[in-house]
Amino acid sequence: MQDKTTIAEIQHNTRVKTYPDGSQVVTVSDRPIFREPGWEIADKWEKEHRTLSQNPDRNGEDEDRERARRRARAAVADLGRSNDFRLFVTLTLDASKIDRRDEAITGRELRRWLSHQVQRRGLVYVLVPERHKDGALHFHGLVNDVLPRVDSGTIKRAGGGKPQRPRSARERARWLAEGGQVVYNLPGWKYGFTTALELQGDYRKAVAYVCKYIGKDSEKIGGRWYFSGGSLRRPEAAYSDTDFEAMRAECAGHEYRIDRLGARCINIDMEE
Secondary structure (H helix, E strand, C coil), rough: CCCCHHHHHHHEEEEEEEECCCCEEEEEECCEEEEEECCCCCCCHHHHHHHHHCCCCCCHHHHHHHHHHHHHCCCCCCCHHHHCEEEEEECCCCCCCCCCCCCHHHHHHHHHHHHHHHHHHHHCEEEEEEEECCCCCCEEEEEEECCCCCCEEEEEECCCCCCCCCHHHHHHHHHHHHCCCEEECCCCCCCCCCEEECCCHHHHHHHHHHCCCCCCCCCCCCCCCCCCEEECCCCCEEECCCCCCHHHHHHCCCEEEEHHHHHEEEECCCCC
């Protein structure tokens, strides 16, 4: 069993995530909350001390769920920034082909289809489930550009709104010139309907848009916040120790609290 000194040596108050494009996110805490990978806390008291004793009045299950949702959003943001995604896709389900309200069935068939695309085409993806008001499931997410796609004949016009079908070639050209986007379909998806849009403009904004779907209705659908797979890359993480108060003085407005640890943190995206 590791003693307390060993545990202290492998825990730090600073984590630096470095993404493939060279950008970084630095997180500094007023206490050593980050543990180097490859180490696990073996001492039961230490586990309980870190998760419970510093905030004994936390609201158990609700707080656990909210914390898990935040972690999921952070994980999807990391995947988005670390991989060369090219399309924003929406996969819907046709009630005549699948029970689109059944989480187990839809999850199983989705995973099967995704696995086939990974093996056959080299798909890399991150998808987030969402439930319609009528209970039907659908999925939003980011994929690389390996899936066959066809022009749907519709355009998503600048300014938003639902895709529209232009009345002529001249109108189509005008809409595209005004900043509209071609809406594609993915014919390989056999369970319903699809749309796919090429990622344009602010890539980070597109990643954030996907993240907002995670737990949108405070629901973990089918036991998952998101689905991901393929040859995914993740940011490299390095750990060190930093003077928290000095960092705090330089970075006003970036501070937040992690109540379950009783910790204060500063989070800085070096690209912003």
